[in-house]
Amino acid sequence: MDAVVHTTLESFDATAHDRLAADPVRNTVALTSLDRVRRLPATALPPTLITFHDNGELVGSLIRTPPWPFQAADLPLAAAVLAAELVSEVDPDAPGVTGPRERSSAFATATGKDFTESLATRLYRLDTLAPPTVDGSGRMATEADAGLLGAWRAAFQAEAVPEAPDEDPAEVVRGSLRLGNGHALWQVDDTPVAWAVASVPHAGMTRIGPVYTPPEHRRHGYGAAVSAMISQWALDQGATDVLLFADLTNPVSNSIYQRIGYRPLDDWAEFWWKR
Secondary structure, eight states, X not given: OEEEEESSHHHHIIIIIHHHHHSTTTTHHHHHHHHHHHHOGXXXXXXXXXXXXXXXXXXXXXXXXXXXXXXXXXXXGGGHHHHHHHHHHHOTTOOEEEEEHHHHHHHHHHTTOOEEEEEEEEEEEEOSOOOOOOSSEEEEOOGGGHHHHHHHHHHHHHHHOTTOOOOOHHHHHHHHHHTTOEEEEEXXXXXXXXXXXXXXXXXXXXXXXXXXXXXXXXXXXXXXXXXXXXXXXXXXXXXXXXXXXXXXXXXXXXXXXXXXXXXXXXXXXXXEEOO
């Protein structure tokens, strides 16, 4: 098996984009993160882009969009050792890897580094949407909401993904809005109580996340309501696969998503190197 390190996104796209887009559910993270790099290049650090070939045939890929970990959803298990050797040379500062558990675990193990499992999630796909009946109403957020949503994004990451790289959360929200992603707010008496984001459809796929309800507004169904609202937005944008990840250590969120129509597909794991 051979590997090619692509020095430009254009070269990688010419080789691998059609392969990724042919399975948008499995490759949801790669497709959305590379779409952001493609459409907001001035805000992005250069990605690491590797394809794997067997007798000249494309058989997989491995990417990283800094400052985030490698994405191993398309990594062939047979290429795990080759990939680990290669990235130690071309991207030694990578913090870890994420992907379907078998693939991300194989890559993490092949690096020979000490690592810890930082996140265990389940990938869900929307079947038939069943919006709940909840007090309040929803609206789509705008640039004027970036300050509030930036603060909520920081709170979400501190709670759910404490290993996440430092980024300006309000700028991340503004960039997301510029991309055309949907940001839904649920309000009660004009007070925002919950927030959910959906990526603009790519290859027919949209992914929901983050979804956040401040602690003082929890246990009222607002998270379910805003998740259903942004899911409907995604369907209205033409998405055929509406996806989301739920933290497996949070049984409440997993049950909420299933009640509004999401069905489990696959378990993912994220591993970070110990420093």
